[in-house]
Amino acid sequence: MRRSKTSRSTPEDHDSPWKSALEVFFRPFMDFLYPHISVLIDWQQPVEFLDKELQKITRSAKNSRRYADKLVKVHFLNGSEKWILIHIEIQGASETDFAERMFIYYYRIRDRYQKPVISLAVLTDTQPSFRPNHYHDEIAGCSIRFEFATVKLLDWKNKTDELLHHDNPFGLLIAAQLTAKLIKDGKNRVDNLIGYYRLAAQKKLPRKQITQLVVFLEWIVALPEDLTPYYNEQLEHLEEDNKMTYISIIERQGIEQGIGQGRAATLYKQLQLKFNEQAAEYEQRLFDADNAELNLWTERVLFAESIEAVFAE
Numbered sequence: 001m002r003r004s005k006t007s008r009s010t011p012e013d014h015d016s017p018w019k020s021a022l023e024v025f026f027r028p029f030m031d032f033l034y035p036h037i038s039v040l041i042d043w044q045q046p047v048e049f050l051d052k053e054l055q056k057i058t059r060s061a062k063n064s065r066r067y068a069d070k071l072v073k074v075h076f077l078n079g080s081e082k083w084i085l086i087h088i089e090i091q092g093a094s095e096t097d098f099a100e101r102m103f104i105y106y107y108r109i110r111d112r113y114q115k116p117v118i119s120l121a122v123l124t125d126t127q128p129s130f131r132p133n134h135y136h137d138e139i140a141g142c143s144i145r146f147e148f149a150t151v152k153l154l155d156w157k158n159k160t161d162e163l164l165h166h167d168n169p170f171g172l173l174i175a176a177q178l179t180a181k182l183i184k185d186g187k188n189r190v191d192n193l194i195g196y197y198r199l200a201a202q203k204k205l206p207r208k209q210i211t212q213l214v215v216f217l218e219w220i221v222a223l224p225e226d227l228t229p230y231y232n233e234q235l236e237h238l239e240e241d242n243k244m245t246y247i248s249i250i251e252r253q254g255i256e257q258g259i260g261q262g263r264a265a266t267l268y269k270q271l272q273l274k275f276n277e278q279a280a281e282y283e284q285r286l287f288d289a290d291n292a293e294l295n296l297w298t299e300r301v302l303f304a305e306s307i308e309a310v311f312a313e
Helices: 015-024 026-033 051-058 098-113 160-165 170-182 186-202 207-221 225-239 249-288 291-301
Strands: 068-074 084-091 117-123 134-139 142-147 149-152
Touching: 015 026, 015 068, 015 084, 015 207, 026 170, 051 068, 051 098, 084 098, 098 117, 098 134, 098 142, 160 170, 160 186, 170 186, 170 207, 186 207, 186 225, 249 291
Parallel strands: 084 117, 117 149
Antiparallel strands: 068 084, 134 142
């Protein structure tokens, strides 16, 4: 898809694509990174994402700033529980209190639903030593130890071929994340992204999922604006390849626009619930906003005491 100067991607914008990609590719995500858990899930049953409920649960938590998170309702095959919850945190930077936050969210979710909770952490940072997998606290002979399942995407940096040629499309998304984090040269980032497009087209997926995969790949790599001409030039060469002709640029642009509009609509509903009729004054501004603005306002709306505080310059 052609990029313009107003393209939504920015080098810092790795949050929203992960949130969206987890919904579209949830089973591939589980199969790829947590196969020992995926085999326990009854995939014939519907999967439900409880983002609004998670937002309420974590609203007042200390250190509430998150990279991306999901709360997912699934069913297990053994039938011992009608359903359970999977809490997923995508963490993009080293954080001293991360393990404590995972514990806080675990017990809040457990208390709210009275159901088993599986806690998963995906670390996308570049600090090799940051590998939290448990929280421990002890005082006066009383102690608690909470363990959660952690994967570090950095561990895949020397397994590029496996990522790129794996049947599971989530391998490409991990490769894109590593490109975004580790490759600083702009043209190399573009070349990698174009290569990911080519491989995405070769995946044995429904056309719609291939289109979605391409959108997420560009969103994750997040090319700076000054590379737009080079990107468009390389994309033109790719589009001359018959392998890519069936991926409609119009379809990709439509999905991209739809994701943005969907996030704006969700934020508008939050504003209506919190600030009532005042939200109408900001409706058009919401739907005209770029992704960075939506990210900022979504974070602010949780704690703002006035609607003006949400949209303050």
